[in-house]
Amino acid sequence: INECDLNVSSCEQVCSNTLGEYTCSCNTGYHSNKTDSNKCYRVSENKMTFIVNKDVSQLNINERLSSDFSYLKKQVEEG
Known part of the structure; x- marks a missing residue:
């Protein structure tokens, strides 16, 4: 049985059928x-x-943690 095709899943976006169940993803x-x-x-x-x-x-x-944030923070502190 494919729960995704039967619309029994409660997935909001992506439903992946697996053996005996289903998983949801975005x-x-x-x-x-x-x-x-x-x-x-x-x-x-x-x-x-x-x-x-x-x-x-x-x-x-x-x-x-982004490199952009670190760069901006350093520039402001040195500013």
């Missing part, structure tokens, strides 16, 4: 909810845009 750009793995939420990207001498660039400041 589309690119989404992550599963920690409390309900059948639900997905959009991953937000926090970017800061800089314009210096007509040059436009963006830095990813979504995660403190």
Whole structure:
């Protein structure tokens, strides 16, 4: 029996049929909810845009471990 084809799964986005059961996953750009793995939420990207001498660039400041965040933090501290 394919639970995904029968619409008995409660997957919000992607249903993968396995032997005797199914698993849920999320589309690119989404992550599963920690409390309900059948639900997905959009991953937000926090970017800061800089314009210096007509040059436009963006830095990813979504995660403190990103190299962009570390670079920006260092520049601000030395600033």
